[in-house]
Amino acid sequence: MKLLKNILMLLGIFFVIGTLIFGIQRNNSVPEVKNGVALDSVEKHVAKEYNISSIDIPKNLNFAGETVPQKDPEIMERVDREFLVNTYWQSNALLLMKRAHKYFPVIEPILAKNGIPDDFKYLAVAESGLTNVVSHAGATGFWQIMKGTGREYGLEINSNVDERYHLEKSTEVACRYLNKWKDRYGSWTLTAAAYNAGPGAINKFMGIQQVDDYYDLLLGEETGRYVFRIMAIKEILSNPEKYGFYIEKEDLYQAVPTFNVEIDGPISSFADFAQEYEINYKILKRHNPWLREPHLNNASRKKYTIEIPNKGYYKEAG
Numbered sequence: 111m112k113l114l115k116n117i118l119m120l121l122g123i124f125f126v127i128g129t130l131i132f133g134i135q136r137n138n139s140v141p142e143v144k145n146g147v148a149l150d151s152v153e154k155h156v157a158k159e160y161n162i163s164s165i166d167i168p169k170n171l172n173f174a175g176e177t178v179p180q181k182d183p184e185i186m187e188r189v190d191r192e193f194l195v196n197t198y199w200q201s202n203a204l205l206l207m208k209r210a211h212k213y214f215p216v217i218e219p220i221l222a223k224n225g226i227p228d229d230f231k232y233l234a235v236a237e238s239g240l241t242n243v244v245s246h247a248g249a250t251g252f253w254q255i256m257k258g259t260g261r262e263y264g265l266e267i268n269s270n271v272d273e274r275y276h277l278e279k280s281t282e283v284a285c286r287y288l289n290k291w292k293d294r295y296g297s298w299t300l301t302a303a304a305y306n307a308g309p310g311a312i313n314k315f316m317g318i319q320q321v322d323d324y325y326d327l328l329l330g331e332e333t334g335r336y337v338f339r340i341m342a343i344k345e346i347l348s349n350p351e352k353y354g355f356y357i358e359k360e361d362l363y364q365a366v367p368t369f370n371v372e373i374d375g376p377i378s379s380f381a382d383f384a385q386e387y388e389i390n391y392k393i394l395k396r397h398n399p400w401l402r403e404p405h406l407n408n409a410s411r412k413k414y415t416i417e418i419p420n421k422g423y424y425k426e427a428g
Contacts, residue, residue, distance in 0.1 A: 165193045165353070168345060173337055174227035174298035179325050192335060192342035197353050202239070204357065207347055209240040211362035213252070217281055224285035232344040233302055234284075236336065242275050242399050250274040253284040263287065270407050271414075275399040299324040299337055307333040366424075368397060368417040377406040387418045394418075 167189055171178040179185050196203060210231075217231045234240060237254040244250050248257060251274040257267055263283040265273040273279045284305075291301045291309055303324050304312045315327050324337060346353050377383050380401065384394040395401060397417040408414070 162198070165190070165197055167193060171341055171345075173302065173341055174229045176297065176299050178341070182325070185325055188335065188338050189341070192338040193345070196339065196342045196346055200355070203346055203350075203353075203355060206235055206239060206343065207350060207355065207357055208361065208363045210235065210347055212365050213240050213277070215365070216277055220278065220281045221285060224282070224289065226285050226288055227298060229298075229340070229344060230284075230288065230302070232340045232347070233305065234281075235343050235347070236340045237306075251280050252277060253280045255280055255283060259283075259287065270403050270405075271400060272402050273400050275402075279400075295322075297324065302337055302340065303327075303329065303333050306336045366397075367420045369420065371416045371418050372413055373406075373408075373416060374411050374413045376408045380404050380406070388421060389419060389424055393424050 167180075167186070169180070171180060171189065178189065180189075214231055217234060218228060221228060221230055234252050238252045240252060242251050243254075245254060249255060250257075250260075250272065253274075255265070255274045257274075260267050260274050260280075260283060263286055265276075265279060265283060267274060288301055288305065291304045292298060294309070295301055295304065295312075300312065300322075307330065311330075311333075312327075315329060316322055319327060321327055328334070346355070350357060371387075380394055381391040381404065384391050387394075391404070394416075397419060401416075406414070
């Protein structure tokens, strides 16, 4: 029994000594601290050159030449939000820059021809991110046109053909729609808000609140942010390096040269039709997203123009 007690005593002594040694080593391994932050933590978790800061808002903000009341603190909080969100959502901003290089040259001359300020190309960016998306309400294409509006302005919309996906034709319709409401409101800013929420909603808010300026209206979340978001996107895409974006020209998306083929009858198989031009079905539909089915009915023998990419830009079908 005495031997057992001696063994237990020795074990206790070793435990105490071991604990002391471990504590000393642990204290000696405490990382260097700078400004209250462990340096090894900084090295592991924060990129050395990455800085997050507030953003200096330009002093002459405007939309389509209409100035923003930048002395209003409530307005400036909303502006600041959109600049922060759109600057620090870097992956999205880069994608928008790449797509804009491809699609703005198509949109810009159509806006100019119709007397629409160039700033409205950023409205298309805000609406769809320059992609052929469909909203939960059924708004479709780059310009997010509803089915009824598209038909009212002359677009063909059915299961076989949907010209809301046709960039040139849908841009023309957007211009006509915008000009109509600019004549009504006398303000491009309110016109943009009406494009987003619908003129019925804008008229209702104006009537209830007895004001006729976008910046004085209390609107829903989306429309209340809408014009500020467009302005932030415009500023960032126009001055990318100012906001920390460096992108080489070769990294931008390029438009593939095409030629037009006119048809005035049905096409039973677009897969076969594509092969005649040494491309595949996917590439044909990529350049003509308004063709919604694998065939074209065209019982009325309407004339359509189909874009075909020049040879050599894609892998040949076969």
